[in-house]
Amino acid sequence: MRWMRLLVIALALGMCLGRSPAWAVQPDEMLSDPALEARARTLSRELRCMVCQNQSIDDSEAPLARDLRIIVRERLKAGDTDAQILQFVTSRYGEFVLLKPRFSWRTALLWLTPAILLVAGASGLALAARRRRAAAVEPVPLSRDEERRLQEIINR
Amino acid sequence: MIAEIGHFALVLALVLALLQSVVPLIGARKGDIHLMSVAGSTALAQFAFVATAFGALMTCYVQSDFSVLNVAENSHSAMPLIYRFTSVWGNHEGSMLLWVLILALFGALVALFGENIPAQLKANALAVQSWIATAFYLFILITSNPFLRLPDAPAEGRDLNPILQDLGLAIHPPLLYLGYVGFSITFSFAIAALIAGRIDAAWARWVRPWALAAWMFLTLGIAMGSYWAYYELGWGGWWFWDPVENASLLPWLAGTALLHSALVMEKREALKVWTILLAILTFSLSLIGTFLVRSGVLTSVHTFASDPTRGIFILAILVLFIGGSLALYAWRAPELKQGGLFAPISREGALVFNNLFLTTACATVFVGTLYPLMLEVLTGAKISVGAPFFNTTFGPLFLTLLLAVPFGPLLAWKRGDLLGAAQRLLAAAAVALLGVAAAFAFAGARSIFAPFAIGLALFVMAGAATDIFERSGFLRMPFKSVRSRLRGLPRSYFGTAVAHFGLGVTLLGIVCETNWGAERIVSLRPGETVAIRQYDFTFDDLVPRQGPNYSELMAHFTVRSGGRIIGTMQPAKRSFPSRQTATTEAALMNRGFSQLYLSLGDPNPDGSVTVRLYHKPLVLLIWLGAVVMVMGGALSLSDRRRRVGAPKPAKSPAKGALQAAE
Numbered sequence A: 001m002r003w004m005r006l007l008v009i010a011l012a013l014g015m016c017l018g019r020s021p022a023w024a025v026q027p028d029e030m031l032s033d034p035a036l037e038a039r040a041r042t043l044s045r046e047l048r049c050m051v052c053q054n055q056s057i058d059d060s061e062a063p064l065a066r067d068l069r070i071i072v073r074e075r076l077k078a079g080d081t082d083a084q085i086l087q088f089v090t091s092r093y094g095e096f097v098l099l100k101p102r103f104s105w106r107t108a109l110l111w112l113t114p115a116i117l118l119v120a121g122a123s124g125l126a127l128a129a130r131r132r133r134a135a136a137v138e139p140v141p142l143s144r145d146e147e148r149r150l151q152e153i154i155n156r
Numbered sequence B: 001m002i003a004e005i006g007h008f009a010l011v012l013a014l015v016l017a018l019l020q021s022v023v024p025l026i027g028a029r030k031g032d033i034h035l036m037s038v039a040g041s042t043a044l045a046q047f048a049f050v051a052t053a054f055g056a057l058m059t060c061y062v063q064s065d066f067s068v069l070n071v072a073e074n075s076h077s078a079m080p081l082i083y084r085f086t087s088v089w090g091n092h093e094g095s096m097l098l099w100v101l102i103l104a105l106f107g108a109l110v111a112l113f114g115e116n117i118p119a120q121l122k123a124n125a126l127a128v129q130s131w132i133a134t135a136f137y138l139f140i141l142i143t144s145n146p147f148l149r150l151p152d153a154p155a156e157g158r159d160l161n162p163i164l165q166d167l168g169l170a171i172h173p174p175l176l177y178l179g180y181v182g183f184s185i186t187f188s189f190a191i192a193a194l195i196a197g198r199i200d201a202a203w204a205r206w207v208r209p210w211a212l213a214a215w216m217f218l219t220l221g222i223a224m225g226s227y228w229a230y231y232e233l234g235w236g237g238w239w240f241w242d243p244v245e246n247a248s249l250l251p252w253l254a255g256t257a258l259l260h261s262a263l264v265m266e267k268r269e270a271l272k273v274w275t276i277l278l279a280i281l282t283f284s285l286s287l288i289g290t291f292l293v294r295s296g297v298l299t300s301v302h303t304f305a306s307d308p309t310r311g312i313f314i315l316a317i318l319v320l321f322i323g324g325s326l327a328l329y330a331w332r333a334p335e336l337k338q339g340g341l342f343a344p345i346s347r348e349g350a351l352v353f354n355n356l357f358l359t360t361a362c363a364t365v366f367v368g369t370l371y372p373l374m375l376e377v378l379t380g381a382k383i384s385v386g387a388p389f390f391n392t393t394f395g396p397l398f399l400t401l402l403l404a405v406p407f408g409p410l411l412a413w414k415r416g417d418l419l420g421a422a423q424r425l426l427a428a429a430a431v432a433l434l435g436v437a438a439a440f441a442f443a444g445a446r447s448i449f450a451p452f453a454i455g456l457a458l459f460v461m462a463g464a465a466t467d468i469f470e471r472s473g474f475l476r477m478p479f480k481s482v483r484s485r486l487r488g489l490p491r492s493y494f495g496t497a498v499a500h501f502g503l504g505v506t507l508l509g510i511v512c513e514t515n516w517g518a519e520r521i522v523s524l525r526p527g528e529t530v531a532i533r534q535y536d537f538t539f540d541d542l543v544p545r546q547g548p549n550y551s552e553l554m555a556h557f558t559v560r561s562g563g564r565i566i567g568t569m570q571p572a573k574r575s576f577p578s579r580q581t582a583t584t585e586a587a588l589m590n591r592g593f594s595q596l597y598l599s600l601g602d603p604n605p606d607g608s609v610t611v612r613l614y615h616k617p618l619v620l621l622i623w624l625g626a627v628v629m630v631m632g633g634a635l636s637l638s639d640r641r642r643r644v645g646a647p648k649p650a651k652s653p654a655k656g657a658l659q660a661a662e
Helices: A003-015 A035-044 A063-077 A082-093 A110-135 A144-155 B002-030 B031-062 B069-074 B080-090 B092-113 B118-144 B166-195 B201-232 B243-268 B270-297 B300-304 B308-335 B347-379 B387-404 B417-424 B424-441 B449-472 B480-486 B491-516 B620-637 B655-660
Strands: B518-524 B529-532 B535-546 B551-561 B564-569 B572-574 B579-583 B587-591 B596-604 B609-616
Touching: A035 A063, A063 A082, A110 B347, A110 B387, A110 B529, A144 B535, B002 B031, B002 B092, B002 B118, B002 B166, B031 B069, B031 B080, B031 B092, B069 B092, B069 B564, B080 B092, B080 B166, B092 B118, B092 B166, B118 B308, B166 B201, B166 B243, B166 B270, B201 B243, B201 B270, B201 B620, B243 B347, B270 B308, B270 B564, B270 B620, B347 B387, B387 B449, B387 B491, B417 B424, B417 B579, B424 B449, B449 B480, B449 B491, B449 B609, B491 B620, B518 B529, B529 B609, B535 B564, B535 B596, B535 B609, B551 B596, B564 B587, B572 B596, B579 B596
Parallel strands: none
Antiparallel strands: B518 B609, B529 B535, B535 B551, B551 B564, B551 B572, B572 B579, B587 B596, B596 B609
């Protein structure tokens, strides 16, 4: 299905930009401090380009993504922490912008799926194993009558 | 005329499929061998007709017959011949035709090579296979007919989307579909077993080779697609956790679980009910993968609504097959008897552990992919679930699983010795620790996680080799007896070891690429040089060139390492006038298993050009690992003991003898 993805990307790019599927971050946006720039790139990968298909602003060529990248870098220069920046961007654009949704009642099922399944699966397996072992380990002993008949058959 | 032949052939295939859907079932019910054997002939004839239809469409493409709508929309007379072949499946209608072609191919293969399968099971399975085929033929004929004519043929076609004009399109979709559709066989056999209400270890024996073959194709298909996106999109990324990618990963995860649980079923008659469920789920996920992506529902609820006929048809097929099969499962599965007891610490236990983690990982990806859609439908709230989410959830699950991989094959069936297995893995653990230390020494303590991940990769690789080393008596015995002992080992042992080794190889590539890759983004003028790691790239010039159906700007870079020229790299930007779109052609240079990667941006007004340069250490291992896994699968498949479905030597033993042969 990868070619479908390529198609979708090509179409999205074609529609919202009319430009080539090149890549995003431009040299003029980048911060001179490599440590800050590295943080900017990491943050950018957590933020979604609002007008694209499942692309982070780090990957997207859309003008809106560029604006967001510049905002992130401005906040970084102003000395904000990563959490503050994510908070700032979320307050402006909503939860939709986060590629890793925050834990809330709405996303609880999403985040807990792996844990629930592992626990449920493991306990289910343990139960089944115990039940089966119980069924297997305690065979009903032969009655005296059966013993006698068995002996008869053996002796025959 | 040719298009009409294709159309007619497809209609005939539908008629045959309808026949095959019913007659063999009646035969199986009545025990009538003649009615049952109808399935074999119709399966072969179906394949012949679908192949005719496919050939007809391909002929239309090769001849550039633009009076056919599908050709006019997706081809161009100036397009190179190879892309005229591949553009047959570079669009929705044609790719559906490829899908049914492969479905019919698998049906025909079962008919041809399934002579050892009991007649009743085979008849039922082929009938189920035909239900799927019927649904798909109807879908194509009613909503996605590739043979429709245009009243006025245009002089020129609209061209294939440029991003698809690549060799990747020739290889990736057929491989992926061979994988997806291959799992239809295990599905059909599972349903057939449920219909008959009888299932035993022999069932797993017949089904496992098909599952293994499908898994191999799917693995290759996913890896190939990943490499294609890596070089074609020009971002240097190889996995994006995109819904479309997840759609192909889901059946892979379920299919991998199926392979392992079917092993337990074959050897120990345990996990029968679970294996049947996995067979149903794997193909269901393949269906979902094929369809949800097409219906557009994953990208947005609104795309779905814009083409309701297709969407509703798709939904109906999904509900019918997934819902129907699960209902049948719920009804019949309790009647199947469970067999084979085993202790928690045993080979079976290890395989159950594998299944638990694989299915949890699968469910995590499934829920993550569909959650935003469901949440929006139910509450109207819009959230995004992207790569960072999957990395935090899927990552730990898979790493835990990998840690357990070396232990599995070292545990005995029924009751294993975990401490003993751990002792036997001491050498592998030592290799891993050396790797951790080396990684820390090389890269410093910048990342704590990466060196340990390297250690894990080495542990998996060395652990995979451990069993073979021990069994061969390596280092303990003279070379000659080692060789003869190696020759005496069944191939499936090597298959397991090689496939597990491949997992480690892929992990190694992933860890190195993501943690120690280097990237630079710069604007360059001709004559300027930029350095990344020990490599210097000199931008020589930018030259316009003309291709068959595109024009391009190609940049020339001279690459030096330590002052010595090691080659040139030529990234380009192509523009395709027919679609008014452009593509980025990244330039790649292999340095061992590492790669240098150059991709070109747009020229700036001041005469400079923006360039993105990467050094990607050991990146090739990501895909090579997948190839190694497939080689493991092939080894296992070639094991004589497993070739139950394949033609056999003349004095082939009867069914009973086969089961006893183990």
